[in-house]
Amino acid sequence: MRTATLGPAERAESLAAMAERELDLLVVGAGVVGAGTALDAATRGLSTGLVEARDWASGTSSRSSKLIHGGLRYLEMLDFALVREALKERGLLVSRLAPHLVKPVPFLYPLQYKGWERLYAGSGVLLYDIMSMARSHGRGMPLHRHLSRRHALRIAPALKKDALVGALQYYDAQMDDARYVATLVRTAAAYGAKVANRARVTGFLREGERVVGARVQDVEAGGEYEIRAKQIVNATGVWTDDTQSMVGERGQFHVRASKGIHLVVPKDRIHSTTGLILRTEKSVLFVIPWGRHWIVGTTDTDWDLDKAHPAASSADIDYLLDHVNSVLAVPLTRDDVEGVYAGLRPLLAGESDATSKLSREHTVAHPVPGLVVVAGGKYTTYRVMAKDAVDAAVHGLDMRVAECVTEDIPLLGAEGYRALWNARARIAARTGIHVVRVEHLLNRYGSMAEEVLELIAADPTLGEPLQSADDYLRAEIVYAASHEGARHLDDVLTRRTRISIETFDRGTRCAREAADLMAPVLGWDKDHIDREIQHYEKRVEAERESQRQPDDLTADAARLGAPDIVPL
Numbered sequence: 001m002r003t004a005t006l007g008p009a010e011r012a013e014s015l016a017a018m019a020e021r022e023l024d025l026l027v028v029g030a031g032v033v034g035a036g037t038a039l040d041a042a043t044r045g046l047s048t049g050l051v052e053a054r055d056w057a058s059g060t061s062s063r064s065s066k067l068i069h070g071g072l073r074y075l076e077m078l079d080f081a082l083v084r085e086a087l088k089e090r091g092l093l094v095s096r097l098a099p100h101l102v103k104p105v106p107f108l109y110p111l112q113y114k115g116w117e118r119l120y121a122g123s124g125v126l127l128y129d130i131m132s133m134a135r136s137h138g139r140g141m142p143l144h145r146h147l148s149r150r151h152a153l154r155i156a157p158a159l160k161k162d163a164l165v166g167a168l169q170y171y172d173a174q175m176d177d178a179r180y181v182a183t184l185v186r187t188a189a190a191y192g193a194k195v196a197n198r199a200r201v202t203g204f205l206r207e208g209e210r211v212v213g214a215r216v217q218d219v220e221a222g223g224e225y226e227i228r229a230k231q232i233v234n235a236t237g238v239w240t241d242d243t244q245s246m247v248g249e250r251g252q253f254h255v256r257a258s259k260g261i262h263l264v265v266p267k268d269r270i271h272s273t274t275g276l277i278l279r280t281e282k283s284v285l286f287v288i289p290w291g292r293h294w295i296v297g298t299t300d301t302d303w304d305l306d307k308a309h310p311a312a313s314s315a316d317i318d319y320l321l322d323h324v325n326s327v328l329a330v331p332l333t334r335d336d337v338e339g340v341y342a343g344l345r346p347l348l349a350g351e352s353d354a355t356s357k358l359s360r361e362h363t364v365a366h367p368v369p370g371l372v373v374v375a376g377g378k379y380t381t382y383r384v385m386a387k388d389a390v391d392a393a394v395h396g397l398d399m400r401v402a403e404c405v406t407e408d409i410p411l412l413g414a415e416g417y418r419a420l421w422n423a424r425a426r427i428a429a430r431t432g433i434h435v436v437r438v439e440h441l442l443n444r445y446g447s448m449a450e451e452v453l454e455l456i457a458a459d460p461t462l463g464e465p466l467q468s469a470d471d472y473l474r475a476e477i478v479y480a481a482s483h484e485g486a487r488h489l490d491d492v493l494t495r496r497t498r499i500s501i502e503t504f505d506r507g508t509r510c511a512r513e514a515a516d517l518m519a520p521v522l523g524w525d526k527d528h529i530d531r532e533i534q535h536y537e538k539r540v541e542a543e544r545e546s547q548r549q550p551d552d553l554t555a556d557a558a559r560l561g562a563p564d565i566v567p568l
Contacts, residue, residue, distance in 0.1 A: 006185070039184060065262065066295060069172040101443075105171065107172060108168070121168055259342055267291075270294050298320075451483065469503055490565065
């Protein structure tokens with residue numbers, strides 16, 4: 001099938017098309033659930049629109065632990081249905097829907113007590129594997145194994161010898177969450193959905209009690225559109241209550257935000273060939289392999305401050321360092337931290353006051369005619385949430401609509417990926433690009449890597465790495481603006497790539513080179529380039545300042561020192 005190009009012209013065309021005639025379904029919010037809902041609706045033959053106030057995945061869906069997992073700890077809570085559902089989705093993503101983006105990753109669970117703990121934890125991991133193998137959903141995922149202390153220290157020498165008496169190793173999966181959402185949006189667009197980021201819903205259109213559309217502001221160009229739709233899906237995550245207030249009703253449930261922060265450290269700071277999962281007094285702590293880095297996280301604390309830019313405080317960082325250092329032979333220090341990011345989980349309130357015990361399940365409601373709300377859930381089960389949201393919307397459509405087919409719809413880049421992977425040495429020889437770079441492109445774009453290679457063929461200088469972020473090629477910056485809907489420097493350095501958390505300078509040293517590459521695609525002049533760079537540098541400095549503050553209130557105030565960029 002054809003791929004969808006999400007450049008400036010396509011964005012403008014999508015906004016105009018959405019305003020031109022009534023849609024069957026308009027989705028508000030382009031996190032993973034909103035993007036998945038747009039794909040579900042489009043593949044059922046519905047005329048579909050998707051609008052996002054900022055950038056694809058700019059909220060929760062770019063700030064997760066980057067894991068696709070069944071939720072091993074939910075077995076301990078006896079939530080078998082949630083684990084079974086998540087393991088099915090994990091299997092689909094790894095084997096069929098997105099093998100180029102979702103990869104198995106090993107985790108080591110250190111045992112601290114002899115006898116009973118190995119039996120208890122081992123039984124849980126065994127059940128996890130058995131549930132994942134049911135209906136072949138565990139295909140491509142290695143089974144768990146029991147390790148002696150000596151064997152565990154051989155594959156994870158970073159651990160203190162007295163931190164474990166043995167270990168279990170099991171597998172889950174991981175992905176780049178923001179890249180996954182961008183691919184999901186492009187897939188929806190390839191099936192006919194009209195999509196636009198930087199398009200903010202400012203209110204809903206009503207006819208009596210019924211919601212019949214939305215007023216949408218083009219944040220980039222400044223115009224406003226009235227987009228009419230037979231059904232609207234509110235998929236705005238932690239902003240659900242705010243969006244609901246536009247129709248004068250909160251709805252049937254309340255969404256509460258829980259903050260989770262993560263640290264990024266270089267690979268050489270933790271000597272291990274496997275990820276780690278550690279128990280804390282409140283939850284679990286992951287040390288996750290991430291290319292040439294590790295991700296350490298996460299926290300789980302209530303948050304009722306700014307939702308757009310949740311801030312990590314000095315106390316949050318100390319919490320993670322203290323806990324991971326409790327098992328490391330060579331402790332991490334603040335100087336080892338390359339990047340820090342904070343995200344908010346949308347939790348359904350009402351079950352408990354402790355956020356770690358709030359429901360990770362999702363809810364779909366129809367609070368007023370014409371409006372469906374979907375909230376809660378886990379990243380891993382986004383496809384199920386999307387299906388349930390569209391099923392609810394279909395009840396309000398006066399037409400026969402096909403059943404959900406997304407279980408059999410691979411994302412763009414999946415088709416042909418394995419064949420290209422097998423041919424990567426030949427691709428390297430043909431293009432003159434090192435095979436390691438070809439592998440990098442295949443694991444980020446799948447078969448769409450050929451489009452990036454075409455840019456390099458037309459301009460060989462794009463085959464060179466960025467000077468201060470050499471994990472990424474210059475072509476990837478151009479491609480982000482021309483094909484993936486990136487509108488600002490922040491979009492590229494924070495979400496299309498991960499330069500903002502993978503370099504000690506947080507991306508400031510490559511900001512000008514990246515902006516210069518984006519400029520011809522987006523029509524920027526020198527003043528616009530300078531403004532983009534200045535905004536990005538202010539954002540980085542505000543984040544650094546927030547991370548020096550002692551608590552949430554002071555960290556939030558510091559982070560808000562850098563406002564969102566608004567085009568002039």
